[in-house]
Amino acid sequence: METYxxxxxxAQTFGLLYFVMxxxxxxxxxxxxxxxxxxxxxxxxxxxxx
Numbered sequence: 681m682e683t684y685x686x687x688x689x690x691a692q693t694f695g696l697l698y699f700v701m702x703x704x705x706x707x708x709x710x711x712x713x714x715x716x717x718x719x720x721x722x723x724x725x726x727x728x729x730x
Contacts, residue, residue, distance in 0.1 A: 709715065 710719070
């Protein structure tokens with residue numbers, strides 16, 4: 681039974697760290713200055729008249 685508790689603790693700890701790192705990576709990608717023009721262009725897509 682102790683092995684299960686160790687495995688669960690390991691999965692919870694490193695799973696949380698994994699998802700926090702993914703979240704921070706998405707934030708960095710989103711706010712990176714080089715991507716600003718791409719996101720501004722995408723924000724105006726609904727307003728375009730083709």
